[in-house]
Amino acid sequence: MKRSFLSIVRKELIHIFRDKQSLFMVLTMPLLMLLLYGYAITLDMKAIDIIIADHSAGPESRELIRHIEATDFFKVSVYRGGVAHIGELFQNREAQCILEIPRDYGESIRTGIPVQLQLSIDASDPNAANFIQNYVSRVATLSFAGYKGLFTVEPRVFYNPDMRSAPFFIPGLIALILLLICALLTSIAIVREKESGTMEQLLVSPVKPVQIILGKVLPYTFLGFFDGLMILIVGSLLFDVPIQGSVLLIMAMMLIYVVTGLSLGMLVSTVAKTQAVAMLAAITMTVLPSMLMSGFIFPISSMPEIFQLVSRIIPATYFIEIIRGIVLKGNDLHNLYKPASILLGLDAVLIALSIRAFKIRLE
């Protein structure tokens, strides 16, 4: 019983380490994806084209423009005099927003009279429009040194004080990549033997499905875990994402999650007829739902109810909750036992399903 299991583990380890090409792929692909997606997916904005029409042209308005120029958020072009055709500027993508400083700006500042600046925003990208609005107001408020309203709101920002998107996206990205890699690793594990004919030899032997499935999952667990650790370290250092909580806890959770991905791939492999189909199925089942419905980018709470239900069977949903909790908020196990136990449950269900789906006879 135990011997057959160990023989399979040993054999799979030989497969893994002897196929240098695949091993190289398995180790570099997640890094490559991390770099690619890590730099591409960001909501941080930079170099927004702003046209400032300065009608007042005094020291006060120049002070304001200096403040705006000082951030890397805007790329400023200053127009002396008016802008006639705002619509045309937007149509030609010459600017995403236009700020007009009125003629009496300097005077109003000096005398303490409230002054209005006109900000026109191209809101075809509503998200960007929102950012621009907030940003201009913030910069403007800064330069109104003496001006104070009746009351002010003093925000205190928790967990991500600079409100950068990297600490939000990188943990999610790690969850996404890890699930894909793990599912891919095992997706061909069974179907490969069906194709090569070695499965027949396994099936005439007394070895049991549970030994085959677990014997194949175990060696890939090391590999998947190593991959996970690698992208966690690289992601954290490269994208400057400090880990607030316990790294050991992340590792423990990662182990559970790696098994989820592997057993998902295993299930695919027991059902699929060819390696190509298995790999395609593994990619489709992991990437798309995890990207869209796990809360990786879009908050689950704002999805239609049916999608919210779907999100609950996506493993990435739970691991994203876990890893963001630990990385950003310093959560400990006490805060995370719920998603952690759901992941454990998923592991058990997926492995049980794979064992059940494993056919001990040919068709």
Add this chain to the structure above:
Amino acid sequence: MSVEVQGLTKNFGDFAAVDHVSFSVEKGEIFGFLGANGAGKTTTIRMLCGLLEPSEGTGTVAGFDINRQYSKIKHRIGYMSQKFSLYNDLTAWENIEFYGGIYGLKDKEIQERSRELFAIIGLEELKNKLTSSIPMGWKQRLALCASLLHDPEIIFLDEPTSGVDPLSRRNFWKLIYQLSDMGKTVFVTTHYMDEAEYCHRLSIMKQGRIIEMDNPRSLKEKYQVKTMQDVFLASVRGEAK
């Protein structure tokens, strides 16, 4: 009796790949299965090994019921499939270790068993070679060796010599005789007619049915021909005299 089946049938949809065949094989016998491609030889073997579920029929292999006790049968039989089924990226020895291991043999047992088998088969110097780099004839022997590690009573060989040169084929048959001398039952399919001559007894299959079953000499006498080749052709064409 090593193998005994009555009315064994396998249907794939409407098509009867094996159609009510009955036969029995004695201990130590080399029993040959002849037939054109698609005659039902492989399907019959697969049912006997527990790889396929019979649609109909009863029988025993090594004294166990083929419909109910196939997990017990697995310990008693060795099987070499038509398709070469060793791992090409493992060395010869690693393959041996693996197949011994999944039958629950201890490392020491595998070493002792394989020493005996290697001595017979002559594989010693190939031990550490990658299986993909071993010539076909030797691969077949290695596969045979792998299927013999757990000391099975009955060995099923499904076209073991296809794609092997004549000299290697002859050597392989010497091995089969040695196994028979050791008291093992050998159940072998082939479409090489010269090999058919080596069998103690053989059956000829056509379209899922057994149309002839006897020893080579009687069959040749029956058809009044000199070679098994002629027996085969005559029987398949239905020219019994």
